[in-house]
Amino acid sequence: MCLISEDEHLRKIAERMQEKFKKYRGELEKMNKIIFIAxxxxxxxxxxxxxxxxxxxxxxxxxxxxxxxxYAYMNSLFEEYSTGSCPQSPSSSTSSNNTSNTSSGSVITVSLIRTKLHLKKQKEDNGSGGAKSELDKYISEEQEPFSEEFDILSWWEIHALRFPILSELARDVLAIKISSVASECAFSTGGRILDSFRSSLTPKCVQVLVCVQDWLREEKNPISVEEDLEYLEELKLDMENNGSTTSFV
Known part of the structure; x- marks a missing residue:
């Protein structure tokens, strides 16, 4: 652990990281349980x-x-979704009716096959040790093998017939936010920090500004403008008195 490392520099970095983590995530007891549910x-x-x-x-x-x-929070979420869920939404039923009208036989056949398979699976689960909830069945089944190419959302889409309530829960919990903003920024009346001119800088201008800022920060010797001006004045007077041109490198 970096927090107990003998390297003081590494330990300080870890402490600052932990402070940031606690600021946004909070203590373990106060942490949002939805992180574990995901x-x-x-x-x-x-x-x-x-x-x-x-x-x-x-x-x-x-x-x-x-x-x-x-576990208790997961059960409460499941019960809440079980209460609020319905077998078939109006939009899905409307779309299925439209589809069945356009392609009569094929869609009905596929729908019947899926329904029969679902009923068969439900009977098998109910017959092997009493009626189980979706959550109990999901937990008792074997875990999927680990793979980096594994697509969680596709898995839930495929198994939506077996776990209709859990699939709705997974759809909401595993949703990827397109963007997010801090609450103090969303409700602030202070205006924008970056105006339209600064936010529309070209990449080349941004690179130039970053480089100049980096060079100025890395300047070890203090810049004395007055001394430089005095030196230039003396140099100018010397050149005028001698009447000759001096070259510099």
């Missing part, structure tokens, strides 16, 4: 990975406590 909804991780990571990072006792809170 990991649970990854079929490669599920609760096994989250519980193991929490115990390894924060100790067995504290890790188990946080893991229990995450």
């Amino acid at each position: 990991s649970v909804l990854d079929p490669r991780n599920k609760f096994e990975y989250v519980s193991l990571a929490l115990e390894k990072l924060f100790g067995e006792k504290k890790g188990k406590k946080i893991n229990a809170e995450v």
Whole structure:
């Protein structure tokens, strides 16, 4: 761990990073549990990975406590989505009707096959140890093998028939924000810091400004304008008195 490193410079960097992390994420007890839920909804991780990571990072006792809170929060989210979800939205039913009118037989056949497969899977799950909720089935199933090419959103899209409620939850939790802005900036009346001229600088101008700023900051010897002016005045007088031209390098 960098926080207990013997290198003082590295330790100070780690301390500053931890301060920033606590500022935006907060203490572990106050941390938004949705961060852990996103990991649970990854079929490669599920609760096994989250519980193991929490115990390894924060100790067995504290890790188990946080893991229990995450599990309870996951159940409450699932119950909330179960209450608010409906079997079929009006938009989907309208689109399916339009599709069935345009391509009559094929779509109906595919829909029937999917429905039968879903019912068969549901009967198998109910017959092997009582009725299970979607969450219980999802947790009890084997984890997907780890792969960098694994597409989480595609996985949930494919398994939406088996996990209709969880797929809705995953769609909301795993959504990628296009942009974000701090609340103090969104509700501030102070105006823009960068005007339209500064924000429309060309890359070349930005590069020049950055280079000049870097050179000025790296200047070790202080710049004395008065001394330089005095030297130039003396040099000018000397040239006028001698009446000759001096070359400089």
